[in-house]
Amino acid sequence: MLDGKVDVEGITSELMLTSGVLWTTVLVLGLIGRWFSALLVSAFLFVPWFVIGASSNGTISTKLLVYPLGIWTGLQLSAFALTEYYSNAFAGTSPEFLITGMHPSFAAAYWLYWVGGFMTVTLAYGIYFRKHFLPDEEWNRFLEEVEQVNTGSQTQDVDESVEVPNQ
Numbered sequence: 001m002l003d004g005k006v007d008v009e010g011i012t013s014e015l016m017l018t019s020g021v022l023w024t025t026v027l028v029l030g031l032i033g034r035w036f037s038a039l040l041v042s043a044f045l046f047v048p049w050f051v052i053g054a055s056s057n058g059t060i061s062t063k064l065l066v067y068p069l070g071i072w073t074g075l076q077l078s079a080f081a082l083t084e085y086y087s088n089a090f091a092g093t094s095p096e097f098l099i100t101g102m103h104p105s106f107a108a109a110y111w112l113y114w115v116g117g118f119m120t121v122t123l124a125y126g127i128y129f130r131k132h133f134l135p136d137e138e139w140n141r142f143l144e145e146v147e148q149v150n151t152g153s154q155t156q157d158v159d160e161s162v163e164v165p166n167q
Helices: 007-033 035-042 048-054 061-088 104-133 135-162
Strands: 005-007 059-061
Touching: 005 061, 007 035, 007 048, 035 048, 048 061, 059 061, 059 104, 061 104
Parallel strands: none
Antiparallel strands: 005 059
């Protein structure tokens, strides 16, 4: 099930448009005072850019859509939901307990959103980098392109070194 690939080459423009719509939605929700709804929508802002950036030859592995992308998005949504819950539960009062020395609403944001998100993306990069983000054949193709550009620029430099007489 997770060994498949999703073709994203034909939907890159739609993904970019989706990102713009999501940003606009977050902005509008923030301007009308719906900050929590804006936070929930913002959890999905990274999705289109991740899909575009992590694709290789116009496809993306379904493994990458589940981990890290699905887990990372779930961590963000959980962090925002717990932040909202604890901030409402302790509104106007101090909590009777702290989580690692922090107010529970901030601890949720810190541990799930920041640390959890950072660790998820960093670990996935280490696990999947060579296979999905930059496979050997992609790296070799890139090196060939660089060599072609270097060869072409050396030829062009020779052509441009022709002396032009003064008039």
